[in-house]
Amino acid sequence: MNTPDTDTPTLHPLTGLGWNPRVARAFDAVAGAGEHPLLPARVASSRRGGALVRLPGETPADYAPALTRAAQADPSCAPCAGDWVAVRRSGDTWLVEAVLERSSxxxxxxxxxxxxxxxxxxxxxxxxxxxxxxxxxxxxxxxxxxxxxxxxxxxxxxxxxxxxxxxxxxxxxxxxxxxxxxxxxxxxxxxxxxxxxxxxxxxxxxxxxxxxxxxxxxxxxxxxxxxxxxxxxxxxxxRQDKRGRHxxxxxxxxxxxxxxxxxDIPGVRRIDVPGDPGGVDQTFADVRELAGKCRFRDCAHESEPGCAILAAVDEGELDARRLARWNRLRREAEWNRSRGDQRVRAERKQRWKAADQEARANAWRKRGG
Ligand SMILES: Nc1nc2c(ncn2[C@@H]2O[C@H](COP(=O)(O)OP(=O)(O)O)[C@@H](O)[C@H]2O)c(=O)[nH]1
Ligand SMILES: [Mg+2]
Ligand SMILES: [Zn+2]
Missing domain, CATH: 3.40.50.300 (P-loop containing nucleotide triphosphate hydrolases)
Incomplete structure (x- = not known):
């Protein structure tokens, strides 16, 4: 017998915006913790300090102070287009309290x-x-x-x-x-x-x-x-304004x-390869597969005997230009990653320095200085 009421579960109001069980779990993970009642929303676009969110109606929302601080320390924590966020009403405005875990x-x-x-x-x-x-x-x-x-x-x-x-x-x-x-x-x-x-x-x-x-x-x-x-x-x-923005x-x-x-995100003009080498590996999966057949594990694919990549180039199976581009992108990814590491180290040093100064100041005050 048909029981339409149970066969067709009521749809979440955000289903049309991509709401799914994964997002629901990510929301539950933050919604229970806070002191205020929170609602889920999806970010349509964002800028420094605020975003346009869909509830599902579109409304502007400011970032809560804790989120602003987190985004200042690490901009990748700031809400961006496509993010699912937890928002709450605060007087006449909406506040973004948290960015939910991203699937990509x-x-x-x-x-x-x-x-x-x-x-x-x-x-x-x-x-x-x-x-x-x-x-x-x-x-x-x-x-x-x-x-x-x-x-x-x-x-x-x-x-x-x-x-x-x-x-x-x-x-x-x-x-x-x-x-x-x-x-x-x-x-x-x-x-x-x-x-x-x-x-x-x-x-x-x-x-x-x-x-x-x-x-x-x-x-x-x-x-x-x-x-x-x-x-x-x-x-x-x-149409673009003088600074080239839409x-x-x-x-x-x-x-x-x-x-x-x-x-609809702003155009990507400069395409740098991310410091995550996995993206380059996956793009050149065919070349990587060949590399696995080289005689030496640390083969540089330059002049080594038994190099499967050079053999494939010789036999016309692999375009030498694709090989050259693979090498270039690998180097770029490596460089970007090391640069990212350097930045993280510099920031850590900066934080230690600040913490150290604060500790000294506290000790100084305690001594009654
Ligand atoms: N002949 C032809 N022109 C196209 C086609 N698709 C887009 N265009 C034209 O290419 C230009 C740029 O298209 P647009 O969609 O604005 O490109 P976007 O900058 O990538 O969004 C416009 O003048 C379009 O009319 C197509 O399939 N055939
Ligand atoms: Mg366009
Ligand atoms: Zn090789």
């Missing part, structure tokens, strides 16, 4: 010497990397994006866009892209003709959160609009008609 985080490497990594988006299930079919493709850039995404915990998916512009060159473009995207699915699409859209759209499952990466003009916004079946994002020339105001947490979500 897309991290941009800090560029300046003392700069911290920046979390671009959190709790992202999949990242669609867009590369235009009529522009190259730039496989080095693809490998960088892939390294970033593999390191984040999200699944990379590649879209070769504007396929109708490539003409007879399309098979060659796809071959180049596939050779550089081990382990990631590649879709050939055109937002203008609709080619390949159905297959790609099927990947946008209800409740899944997506980010699109790719250079400006790659066709990201057009693709989202084509998948949504309506113009959710502005396309073409994006001045268009629009929603940053987009809900597609099929139930998937797109986080």
């Amino acid at each position: 985080s897309l991290v941009r490497q800090g560029v300046a010497k003392d700069s911290h990594d920046q979390v671009l988006a959190a709790n992202v299930d999949a990242v669609l990397i867009c590369e235009a079919a009529d522009q190259g493709p730039n496989v080095g850039r693809l490998e960088r994006f892939l390294s970033l995404v593999w390191a984040s915990g999200a699944t990379p998916v590649v879209a070769v866009t504007k396929t109708e512009l490539a003409g007879d060159g399309l098979p060659g473009v796809l071959e180049l892209v596939r050779a550089a995207t081990t382990g990631a699915d590649v879709y050939a699409v055109s937002a203008h003709t609709g080619d390949g859209l159905e297959e790609l759209s099927a990947r946008f499952l209800p409740g899944s959160s997506w980010v699109l990466l790719g250079t400006s003009g790659a066709g990201k916004s057009s693709l989202v609009n084509a998948i949504a079946g309506r113009p959710l994002m502005a396309t073409g020339e994006v 001045t268009t105001t629009h929603r940053q947490l987009l809900e597609l008609p099929g139930g998937a979500l797109v986080l």
Whole structure:
């Protein structure tokens, strides 16, 4: 017999924003601890000191003092687009009390010497990397994006866009892209003709959160609009102010008609490889597999006898340029990690110094100085 009341559990009001059992557990972990009643919310966009959150209605929220302090010490603790947070009402405003544990985080490497990594988006299930079919493709850039995404915990998916512009060159473009995207699915699409859209759209499952990466003009916004079946994002020339920032105001947490979500984060211009070497390893899984067959465990793949990588290059199985890019990205990841370690050491020293001074001052006061 049908018992509709129990067969269809009531949906959480945040289900449309990607609420799921994992997030519910993460919320329970912080909600019980505090003295105030807390509500879960999802961050649409954030800036220093505050965020726009969805409850599910959109509202601005300030950061509670403890969160502000934590974010000052380590900016990766600050709420970012896609974060699930615990908020509470405080008079006329909302306060973000805590950032819930993330399932993934897309991290941009800090560029300046003392700069911290920046979390671009959190709790992202999949990242669609867009590369235009009529522009190259730039496989080095693809490998960088892939390294970033593999390191984040999200699944990379590649879209070769504007396929109708490539003409007879399309098979060659796809071959180049596939050779550089081990382990990631590649879709050939055109937002203008609709080619390949159905297959790609099927990947946008209800409740899944997506980010699109790719250079400006790659066709990201057009693709989202084509998948949504309506113009959710502005396309073409994006107006920018003097500092190069987008001045268009629009929603940053987009809900597609099929139930998937797109986080519209500011464009990533400079793509540094994260200090997490796992992302590079995963991007070059094919080369790593060869490395496992080298005669010597510490093979540098330069001139060693029995080097499986050099043999693959000789036999035309591995592109020498891909090998060169692997070496470069590995070195970069290593360098970024050591730089991150240096920064952590410097900060620790700074904190010790401050604590030491405070201890001395306390001792001085106790002595009645
Ligand atoms: N011919 C063609 N042009 C496209 C296609 N998709 C996007 N464009 C054009 O490429 C330009 C940049 O697209 P846009 O979606 O704004 O790129 P975004 O900067 O990556 O968001 C716009 O002029 C679009 O009309 C496509 O499938 N075919
Ligand atoms: Mg765009
Ligand atoms: Zn080797």
